[in-house]
Structures are given as structure tokens and as C-alpha cells.
Amino acid sequence: MFDAVLPIMARPMTDLSRTVLLAVGDLLGREVALDELLARMVARIAQALKADRGTIYLLDPGRGELVSKGADLPELEEIRLRLGQGVAGWVADTGEVVNVPTTSDDGRFFGGVDQKTGYHTESILAVPMRGQEGQIIGVVQLLNKQGGAFLPTDAEALQALAAQAASALAATTMYSQLARAPDSGQALPLAGNFNGIIGDSEALRQACRITARAAASQATVLVRGDSGTGKELFARAIHVNSERSTGPFVKVDCASLPETLIENELFGHERGAYTGADRRSTGKFDLARSGTLFLDEIGELPLTMQAKLLRVLQDQEFDRVGGGPPVQTDVRIVAATNRDLEAMVNDGRFRGDLYFRIRVVQVELPTLGQRGASDIRRLAQHFARTAAKRHGRPAPQITRSAMLHLERYPWPGNVRELAHCIESAVVIMDGAQIQPEDLALPKRPVLMDSLHGTPPGLDPSRDPQTEAPPPLATLEQVERAHILRALEHCQGNRTQAAQLLGIGRNTLGRKLKAWGL
Numbered sequence: 001m002f003d004a005v006l007p008i009m010a011r012p013m014t015d016l017s018r019t020v021l022l023a024v025g026d027l028l029g030r031e032v033a034l035d036e037l038l039a040r041m042v043a044r045i046a047q048a049l050k051a052d053r054g055t056i057y058l059l060d061p062g063r064g065e066l067v068s069k070g071a072d073l074p075e076l077e078e079i080r081l082r083l084g085q086g087v088a089g090w091v092a093d094t095g096e097v098v099n100v101p102t103t104s105d106d107g108r109f110f111g112g113v114d115q116k117t118g119y120h121t122e123s124i125l126a127v128p129m130r131g132q133e134g135q136i137i138g139v140v141q142l143l144n145k146q147g148g149a150f151l152p153t154d155a156e157a158l159q160a161l162a163a164q165a166a167s168a169l170a171a172t173t174m175y176s177q178l179a180r181a182p183d184s185g186q187a188l189p190l191a192g193n194f195n196g197i198i199g200d201s202e203a204l205r206q207a208c209r210i211t212a213r214a215a216a217s218q219a220t221v222l223v224r225g226d227s228g229t230g231k232e233l234f235a236r237a238i239h240v241n242s243e244r245s246t247g248p249f250v251k252v253d254c255a256s257l258p259e260t261l262i263e264n265e266l267f268g269h270e271r272g273a274y275t276g277a278d279r280r281s282t283g284k285f286d287l288a289r290s291g292t293l294f295l296d297e298i299g300e301l302p303l304t305m306q307a308k309l310l311r312v313l314q315d316q317e318f319d320r321v322g323g324g325p326p327v328q329t330d331v332r333i334v335a336a337t338n339r340d341l342e343a344m345v346n347d348g349r350f351r352g353d354l355y356f357r358i359r360v361v362q363v364e365l366p367t368l369g370q371r372g373a374s375d376i377r378r379l380a381q382h383f384a385r386t387a388a389k390r391h392g393r394p395a396p397q398i399t400r401s402a403m404l405h406l407e408r409y410p411w412p413g414n415v416r417e418l419a420h421c422i423e424s425a426v427v428i429m430d431g432a433q434i435q436p437e438d439l440a441l442p443k444r445p446v447l448m449d450s451l452h453g454t455p456p457g458l459d460p461s462r463d464p465q466t467e468a469p470p471p472l473a474t475l476e477q478v479e480r481a482h483i484l485r486a487l488e489h490c491q492g493n494r495t496q497a498a499q500l501l502g503i504g505r506n507t508l509g510r511k512l513k514a515w516g517l
Contacts, residue, residue: 031196031237033212034172038070041168042140045161046072049154051125051142056165057081057088058138066092066139075117086110088139091126095136097159100124101149119143125150127159129166137166194237197230198382199375203366207234214361215241220313222298222358223336225365227502228414231336232296234363238334239292247291250284255297256504262305263321270322285318288331297503298358299339299350310354333358338502368414373407379415380406383422384434391427398434405436413486413500420496442489480515483508 038056046054055071057079066088068079081089087098090108103109103121114121122144129138140162145154172195197208214221215238223231223238232251239249257265268283284293295301301309312318313333317326335358344350368376380398388395398406402425411417425438483501490496498505 031194031233031240033194033215033237033241035069036241037168037172037195040070041165042070043072045140045158045165046142048161049125049142049150049157050146051150052144052146053119053142055079055088055141055143056129056138057092057141059092059136073117075119076113079113081110086113087124087126088141091128091139091141092136095128097127097155098124099150099152099155123149125154125158127155127162129162129169131166132170137169140165194241196233197237198378199371200378201366201371201375203370204375207363207365210361210363211237212241214238214363217361218243218332219360220332220358221334221361221363223334223363223365225336225338226367226414227338228416228500229365229367230415231338231365232294234365235292235294235296235334235336238363239294239332242292242332244291244332248288249292249294250288251294251296252284253296253504255300256506259302259305262302263308266305267308267318267327268320270320270324283320285312285329285331286327290330292332292334295333295335297337297339298335299337299341299344303349303351306351306354310351310357313354313357368411368418376407376411376418377403379418380422383419384426387423387426390423393426394432396426396429396432396434399436402434402436402439405439405441409441416502417500420490420500440489442485479511483511 042054042056046052053072055068055073057066058069059065060067064083066079066081066083068076071079073079083089083093087100087106087108087110089110090096091098098108100106100109101123103111103124109121109124111121113119124141124143125145126139126141128136129140131137140158142150142158145151194208194211197204211234221235221238223234225231236249239245252265254262264281264283266283266285268281268286295309308318312329312331316330317328319326341350341355341359345352345355368379380403384398385395406418406421413420421440422434424440425434429435429438483497486497486500487494490500494508495505498508501508
């Protein structure tokens with residue numbers, strides 16, 4: 001848990017710093033609500049320095065304000081202070097450490113918060129939080145030292161803790177927003193999102209709001225969205241922010257398993273169930289006990305298995321292959337699909353009773369095109385930084401012309417396609433900037449070129465103005481053309497193509513084999 005944090009540390013660890021990071025180290029890199037991360041951080045800091053209350057303020061450079069996050073503040077939802085307003089505002093504006101033994105004669109103290117909360121502030125210790133480039137990204141403030149005023153040694157300790165807290169924040173997706181230039185003119189979206197989920201479009205915010213409510217319940221959840229929109233990311237966010245977060249998160253890709261193996265994969269088998277079954281085997285429902293079972297591509301589940309899954313949801317028990325007594329289970333189901341389940345129910349390909357069981361709560365994920373240019377920019381910058389770190393290169397800048405290409409492209413593969421595109425650009429770029437020619441974007445989007453089942457450029461002599469349009473291709477022809485285009489885009493790499501298409505590698509292999517490829 002803690003070892004993963006060590007590479008980002010900016011200065012040697014103290015015992016106090018270690019206690020802070022032990023409180024948040026298990027959350028870094030996970031899809032945890034950022035408010036929870038900051039709340040744990042500030043609570044541990046206040047406890048370490050024996051303060052009555054603590055607050056982490058983050059700087060919103062677009063508005064020139066401090067916003068309270070992770071505060072021990074039961075009376076108010078948040079506090080906003082202008083730069084220079086109050087002790088915290090003074091620290092953010094000047095970068096100075098402020099230790100106020102008593103507020104009665106300090107002109108920097110802002111009493112408006114005490115008036116709203118009814119709390120009586122006697123002593124304050126506040127220090128700046130600085131980002132990796134030395135810029136101020138926030139303020140850590142403690143109130144009312146237990147047993148007297150804050151000491152100079154407390155100020156030194158809090159500076160070390162603030163540095164470690166800033167380093168921990170650098171490992172989250174929030175950091176890219178905190179590190180924005182003050183003249184960006186954009187407000188800082190500090191509420192509601194989860195680490196790992198980047199963007200501020202209203203469509204994404206709505207998905208995050210429903211995800212937060214779903215996580216707080218025990219309800220079965222159906223996550224819906226096109227391939228590459230981040231369904232597994234949201235499924236993990238539901239688990240990590242639920243009461244089951246200490247339990248396992250187990251994924252089953254329903255599309256990648258042959259029908260004959262799905263039952264055994266889910267429920268396991270008893271000894272002697274079939275030839276070679278010399279001992280009992282546990283399935284995914286056993287492995288996910290007290291946690292969450294994520295059924296990806298549930299629309300691919302055969303009808304026979306749909307009936308058995310329905311029984312588990314209704315009775316919380318299942319039978320292993322080969323008989324034996326029913327096995328009680330304690331598992332929460334989160335399912336995902338990019339299929340039109342309503343149409344499948346009408347066609348008799350998906351059970352209606354199971355459909356209503358799995359969609360108690362439904363999270364609809366927007367396509368990248370629906371999220372808009374702002375989210376595309378943020379995602380591209382994030383992927384550029386993470387890819388550069390992975391490949392040992394300095395973090396690149398994306399030129400304005402390259403960014404325009406990214407914003408105008410329709411992204412049929414959504415966020416997954418954007419991530420692969422940016423990683424490719426980071427690997428092949430020449431210099432410190434990503435140029436338009438570094439972007440491996442097809443001239444025409446894959447889905448548009450595949451409507452008639454013919455890859456682009458196959459017959460350049462055809463004149464669309466003089467020829468009648470070709471007949472519509474069959475669904476198999478469209479699928480084949482789309483898959484071949486994805487393979488071309490990934491330069492024949494089946495693993496990357498499968499990820500881009502949102503299917504399992506085994507599923508891709510079976511399709512290619514069926515086509516004699």
C-alpha cells in the first residue's frame with residue numbers, strides 16, 4: 001500500500017508524514033471520491049498535530065478563490081475565500097506560513113466563518129501547499145491547538161505534512177486541474193468526481209452524481225455506454241466508494257467465455273462433476289464474497305445462464321456444477337453493456353425479468369463526442385502525462401493545431417481510442433511537442449467508413465455522383481470491416497484492437513478464425 005507512494009515523495013519522510021500517507025496511500029490510484037481522499041488526509045493531519053479542526057483549501061486559479069475541501073466543517077458545505085481574505089487567503093496570496101496564537105488582535109483573521117458556524121476560533125496555523133513546479137495549489141489550516149497555542153515546531157511539522165499531502169495529490173487526477181494557469185478563465189470542478197475519472201461536462205457530472213448515489217446503496221447497478229466510454233472505471237468507482245470497498249472486486253467478461261464454460265466460471269463445480277474434476281472448484285461468485293461482481297458485456301450472456309443469474313439475484317444462492325447443496329452468497333452485482341437490452345428483450349434474446357432486476361439503478365455514460373471539446377482537452381493532457389511517465393519521456397505539450405485535430409475528430413472508439421492515440425503520439429513524437437502529424441488518426445472515422453462493409457479507399461475510381469449507391473451491407477460485413485479497420489489502426493496488435501473494440505481478445509480471435517483470417 002505505502003510502497004506505491006514512495007516514488008512521488010518530494011522530501012524525506014518523517015514519522016508524522018508516514019502517518020498521513022498511511023491514511024490515504026491505499027486510495028491513491030483508485031477510483032475513490034476525491035472528497036474522501038482529502039477528508040482522510042486532513043483528519044490525520046489534525047490528529048497528528050493535536051488540533052481541534054483542520055481544513056484543506058484548494059486554489060481555484062480561474063476564479064482567484066480558495067475552496068474548502070476535506071474540512072472538519074459540519075455546519076457548512078464549503079467555504080470560499082478570495083485571495084488575501086482571512087488567514088488562509090493571506091497564505092495563498094503570499095506563500096508565507098502564518099501562526100496566530102490568538103485571533104483577537106490579528107487583522108488578517110476573517111470572522112465571517114465563525115459567525116456562520118457558531119464555532120469560536122482562538123488559534124490558527126496555516127501553511128501553503130505547493131505543486132511540483134513550486135506553484136501554490138492550496139493551503140492546509142489547523143484551528144485551536146489542544147492545550148494551548150501552536151508552537152514553532154508545529155509549524156515546521158505542518159510544512160512537511162503539507163508537502164507530503166501535495167505529493168499525494170500529484171498522484172491523483174485532480175492535480176492536472178490544480179496545476180492550471182491562473183489565466184485559464186475556467187472554474188475548478190472540485191466536487192463530485194472520482195480519482196481516475198476526468199472531465200467536467202454536464203453529461204459526465206450527471207453520471208458521477210448517479211454513481212455516487214449508487215455507491216452509497218446496495219442496489220444492483222447497470223452501467224451503459226458505447227465501447228470505450230469507461231464502463232469498468234465507473235463500476236470500480238461504485239465498488240471503491242461503497243461499504244463493500246474492503247471486499248474483492250471481481251470481473252467476468254461475459255463476451256470472452258465460451259457458453260460451455262460460463263456456468264463453471266461463475267459458480268464453480270463439485271468434485272466428480274465431469275471427467276477430470278478431482279476436487280471442488282470455486283467460481284467467481286465465491287471469489288467475490290462480501291464484495292462486488294462485475295459482469296461486463298452482460299448482453300452476451302446465454303439465455304440458460306440468464307435464468308441461473310436471475311435465481312442468484314432473487315434468492316442469494318446458487319448451485320455448483322455437479323450438484324451439491326445450494327451455496328449462499330453475499331455479492332453485489334454491477335453489470336455493464338453496450339447493447340440495446342430493450343430491443344433484445346423484445347426479440348426474446350434477453351430475459352425481461354432479469355433486465356428489470358439488473359437495472360435497479362442505471363448509469364448512462366456519454367460518448368466522448370457528447371462530452372465536448374473541454375473534456376477531450378483534459379483527457380488528452382492527462383494521457384500525455386501518464387504515457388510520457390510510462391515510456392520514460394518528459395511530459396509533452398500538445399500544440400494548438402494538434403489539439404484542434406483531436407477536438408474535431410468524432411472518436412468512435414471514445415476515451416479508449418483517445419488514450420491509444422495519445423500514447424502512440426508520445427512514443428513517435430520528435431521533440432517536446434505533439435504535432436498533428438504525430439496523431440495516428442484515420443482520415444475518416446471507422447464507423448462511418450464501415451456502413452457499407454467496405455474499407456476506405458478500396459475503389460478510388462468509383463464516382464459517387466454518377467453511380468447509384470451500393471446496397472446496404474449485412475451486419476456481418478459491417479462488423480468484419482470495422483474489426484479489420486481496428487486491426488489496421490493498431491498495426492495488427494490483437495490485444496490493442498480488442499481493447500479498442502471493447503471485446504475480449506479471445507472473442508476477436510474467434511471472429512478472425514471464422515473469417516479464415
